[in-house]
Amino acid sequence: xxxxxxxxxPEAELHYYEALFSKKESDxxxxxxxxxxxxxxxxxxxxxxxxxxPRLQAWYGETGEGKIYKYSGMTLIPLDxxxxxxxxxxxxxxxxxxxxxxxxxxxxxxxxxxVGWHSDDESILGKNPIIGSVSFxxxxxxxxxxxxxxxxxxxxxxxxxxxxxxxxxxHYWQHRIPKKxxxxxxxxxxTFRVLHEVKGG
Ligand SMILES: O=C(O)CCC(=O)C(=O)O
Ligand SMILES: [Mn+2]
Numbered sequence: 001x002x003x004x005x006x007x008x009x010p011e012a013e014l015h016y017y018e019a020l021f022s023k024k025e026s027d028x029x030x031x032x033x034x035x036x037x038x039x040x041x042x043x044x045x046x047x048x049x050x051x052x053x054p055r056l057q058a059w060y061g062e063t064g065e066g067k068i069y070k071y072s073g074m075t076l077i078p079l080d081x082x083x084x085x086x087x088x089x090x091x092x093x094x095x096x097x098x099x100x101x102x103x104x105x106x107x108x109x110x111x112x113x114x115v116g117w118h119s120d121d122e123s124i125l126g127k128n129p130i131i132g133s134v135s136f137x138x139x140x141x142x143x144x145x146x147x148x149x150x151x152x153x154x155x156x157x158x159x160x161x162x163x164x165x166x167x168x169x170x171h172y173w174q175h176r177i178p179k180k181x182x183x184x185x186x187x188x189x190x191t192f193r194v195l196h197e198v199k200g201g
Pocket of ligand 1: 104106115120133142157175177189191
């Protein structure tokens with residue numbers, strides 16, 4: 001494992017580990033996740049209209065009273081952890097010193113898939129959401145923009161990498177994966193999250 005690096009940006013707390021998983025582990029996990037995750041193409045509401053989300057997704061992890069995640073107009077019911085997901089989770093739980101409760105798994109089939117500007121700031125994620133993001137497959141650009149200061153930053157998320165976003169990051173920054181012509185290979189991204197019980201949620 002390579003040591004992580006801290007990305008210094010105002011009002012953010014970001015750590016990046018370029019090779020948290022070895023090439024061999026990453027190849028195996030990519031193939032196995034592609035085959036075993038229950039991929040779905042969800043519908044979201046964009047500018048008041050329903051449309052297919054430009055990527056496949058699945059939601060896994062802990063379930064329970066008050067732990068219902070609403071995302072982009074959808075209500076997600078988690079599937080049970082799989083051995084691959086638990087393997088990945090144990091490594092990042094230890095590294096981040098966090099007990100991640102759930103994961104949103106994304107499949108970007110090629111450069112026509114992406115995710116638009118957003119913050120992961122739903123109230124069920126708590127005051128300062130902790131997001132652990134693992135990537136396998138094609139390298140894609142991850143962009144950040146500060147909500148008011150006009151600052152932008154980008155980095156390439158490579159095969160086997162881990163990006164930890166915590167502290168005030170989600171309050172002050174948005175992120176996205178832009179669509180990009182010419183990318184033909186798929187990418188799998190796993191954003192592990194910590195869900196807090198919300199009364200009446
Ligand atoms: O694919 C990525 O790296 C980011 C995904 C993301 O931001 C999300 O699922 O909330
Ligand atoms: Mn996100």
